[in-house]
Amino acid sequence: MSSTTKLSITRWYTTEIQNIMHGFGDSSRPMAESAYLIEEVVHQQMSQLLYEVNNIANIRGSKIVGLEEVLFLMRKDKVKLARLLRYLSIKDLKGKTSKYNQDDNPDDIQSSDLPQLESKYQPSNQPQSKRIKLCYDFISSIDQTGELLSAFNEDFFDEIRHQRNLRMDRMTFNMTKAQYLRYSEARQANFANKEKPKRFKEWLLKNDSQDLKLNAYAWEIFQYLAYETVAEIVDIALLVKQDRQIQDNDPVSGLISSKMRNPDYPMFTVPSFSQKNATAQPKDAGDNDDDISGQSAKRMKIDTTESFATSNSITPCDIREALRRFNQPKGVFSVMEKCYTKSPRVLCL
Incomplete structure (x- = not known):
């Protein structure tokens, strides 16, 4: 990829990505170079995901990509699927609440009319909100065992989300009022811009020559998955950063073979x-x-x-090393695999 192409797809969401990085555990002033690299990686990931959902739409004979194609790709990870369904249920709740706020007679609103996030979406109690109902109908049509339908249960435990909440609690424990206000503003950053609704579409399709048509729900999911990709990168980059800060007296670090180290990335630095x-x-x-x-x-x-x-702060070296480890083959016989170039895995799937 040439330098001119890189410049054309980066620096669109630098501020938003820096705020998202801070919201998920990075320092209060994330490095701009790290934000540029993450923006490039997110664009590559979303472009690959766009290519895959387009292929599924062609197989289904559909001319427009909808949320069904994305749900089909996410069927293998029930945790991430439940996370997406929670996001869509909140979108339905916000849309219905804003609709009621515009009503001339708000006293006529019944509490039963509002969508309840605590409700369990079982076959006998199907969801009434529009986005969740579409997801429920499609998943029930492809799920023969009922395992995927359990993702609609709000009691489902999300370990990644739990670890993120613990990290946020540690970050905000000793914050001042000004620091917490700054952090709360950073937590609201995302890829959806109400003032420029077509900005994300223009950024994603900047260098894409395919004739792609996505409905509004599909674009909402892509914006969410781009946000989730940044969060995934921050999660694994913080783990790599933790490995980089190994103390010299750590006995385990001396047992690591030189073949297991990346010579381009400093696992630890010897103080002078x-x-x-x-x-x-x-x-x-x-x-x-x-x-x-x-x-x-x-x-x-x-x-x-x-x-x-x-x-x-998270450095670009931390991000590159985290992505290298993520895309590295895993398993007992991974060292015996042939060395050939593989397409990078999609983080959000």
Whole structure:
């Protein structure tokens, strides 16, 4: 991909991606280079997903891609499917609530008319909201065992969502009021722009020559999956960042074979003691030497603080290493597989 092509698909959602990164665990000031790289990766992932759903639509004989094609691709992961259904149910709730807010007689609204997120969508109690009803009808037509229909149950436990909530709780525990307001604004960032509704479509189809037609529900799901892809990248990048910060006295790190390391990515860095030894002075040194060593110690403290603030953010190296590990073959016999170029896996599926 040429540099001109990269520039054409990046820097459309830099601010939004930085806010999403901060909302899912990155520092308060994510690196712009990391946001550029994530935007490029998300565009590649969504383009690949767009190609796959278009093929499914052609097989079904449909000229327009709908939410059915995306649901068919997500049928193998019940956790992510339940996460998507929860998002669609909230969209239905917001749409119905805004409709009632525009009513001239709000006192006539009955509480039973509002969609309940706590309700269990069983065959005897089918959902009434539009998006969820379409999903329920399609999934019930392809699910012969009833396993996928259990994703409509709100009691379904989502481990990834639980870990994200724990991470957010640790982040916000010691925040000030101003920091929490900034964080709450970052949590509201997404790829849907009410002022420019066609912006996401123009960005995704920037370099696509296919004749694709998606309905409004399909575009909503693609915007959600782009948001979820950024969250997945942040999740695995934080794990890689945690591995990079291994302490030198960790006995496990010394047992890792050199063949299991990526030479282009530093698993850990050995601290330099040259500055520390250079500032160490004998006890009988003069007052002038003590002042010099004190000033150098202050400088070292300032440099250490600045470097820590910089290293606290997710770097492009962390993202590349995380994607390399994600796309690496797994299993006992993975080392015996032939080395050939594979298409990258889709994170949101």
